[in-house]
Amino acid sequence: MSTPAHKLFSLEGKTILVTGASSELGQQIAISCSQRGARVVLTGRDMARLEQTRERMHAGDHLLVPADLTSAADRDALAQASPAIDGLVHCAGQQMLCPIHQLSEGLVTEMYNVNFLAPVMLTQLLFAAKRIAQQASIIFLLSTSAHIGTRGVGPYSAMKSAMLGIIRCLAIEQGKRKIHVNGISPSAVPTPMWGNPDDNVMLDAQRARHPLGLGTPEDVANGAIYLLSDASRLVTGTTLVMDGGAVI
Ligand SMILES: NC(=O)c1ccc[n+]([C@@H]2O[C@H](COP(=O)([O-])OP(=O)(O)OC[C@H]3O[C@@H](n4cnc5c(N)ncnc54)[C@H](OP(=O)(O)O)[C@@H]3O)[C@@H](O)[C@H]2O)c1
Numbered sequence: 001m002s003t004p005a006h007k008l009f010s011l012e013g014k015t016i017l018v019t020g021a022s023s024e025l026g027q028q029i030a031i032s033c034s035q036r037g038a039r040v041v042l043t044g045r046d047m048a049r050l051e052q053t054r055e056r057m058h059a060g061d062h063l064l065v066p067a068d069l070t071s072a073a074d075r076d077a078l079a080q081a082s083p084a085i086d087g088l089v090h091c092a093g094q095q096m097l098c099p100i101h102q103l104s105e106g107l108v109t110e111m112y113n114v115n116f117l118a119p120v121m122l123t124q125l126l127f128a129a130k131r132i133a134q135q136a137s138i139i140f141l142l143s144t145s146a147h148i149g150t151r152g153v154g155p156y157s158a159m160k161s162a163m164l165g166i167i168r169c170l171a172i173e174q175g176k177r178k179i180h181v182n183g184i185s186p187s188a189v190p191t192p193m194w195g196n197p198d199d200n201v202m203l204d205a206q207r208a209r210h211p212l213g214l215g216t217p218e219d220v221a222n223g224a225i226y227l228l229s230d231a232s233r234l235v236t237g238t239t240l241v242m243d244g245g246a247v248i
Contacts, residue, residue, distance in 0.1 A: 012037035020091030022049035024191035028217035069118035115159035171237035180236035187243035212244035
């Protein structure tokens with residue numbers, strides 16, 4: 001008999017590591033994972049906000065590990081502190097607005113360190129420490145700017161596009177262990193990354209381009225739940241674009 005749908009979408013018995021769990025999208029993904037029965041390892045730089053995330057989660061044996069993921073020592077400490085995981089959601093990231101003709105080397109390096117180097121090397125360390133279980137699901141938070149040109153976010157867009165290559169290669173390399181690797185590309189989701197949501201000309205412009213409206217952290221978390229659950233076991237090397245129709 002086939003598995004009932006509610007079990008396929010359950011995370012009961014799974015341990016999920018969520019980076020960026022101290023704010024918005026990562027916070028909601030951690031909360032939603034706990035609601036689906038998962039034990040969650042939460043990481044971010046701000047311990048007080050990680051605690052706030054935990055307060056909003058379903059009770060469980062969750063683990064909080066503060067880390068600055070641009071630090072090699074912190075990444076290593078996180079990999080060592082982590083139990084074996086069935087899911088890994090790379091949500092930590094930063095965006096900066098700057099047209100390419102005004103870029104500095106420092107800004108490009110900053111975008112590279114947080115949006116590319118950190119998730120790639122954390123993944124490598126978790127594999128090296130044998131923390132990623134067979135059949136695990138690995139998710140990288142990308143952005144629609146990985147797929148289309150967007151004014152003012154050149155290095156951010158480039159790093160998110162670069163992750164498409166990592167996703168495809170890692171999916172092939174880890175296929176033998178039935179590990180599946182995917183991206184989620186949200187469009188604009190009003191979070192602190194966008195600044196003040198009221199009287200915000202950038203968000204007003206975004207609303208006008210989204211036939212289905214702007215997304216919420218819950219929408220993105222629902223996509224993550226699918227990709228973390230057994231329901232998506234055949235889905236690998238691809239990216240779920242969650243953009244309310246903005247790209248088409
Ligand atoms: N919101 C959107 O419209 C949108 C759209 C597309 C894609 N995304 C992607 O979704 C992800 C989350 O976005 P968000 O809107 O939730 O952003 P956010 O509210 O600004 O949260 C960013 C998270 O990343 C963590 N972080 C940043 N730098 C870090 C570092 N050096 N080390 C460890 N953690 C670090 C922050 O931790 P601390 O606060 O503890 O420092 C925070 O938890 C990002 O990858 C972003 O690119 C967002």
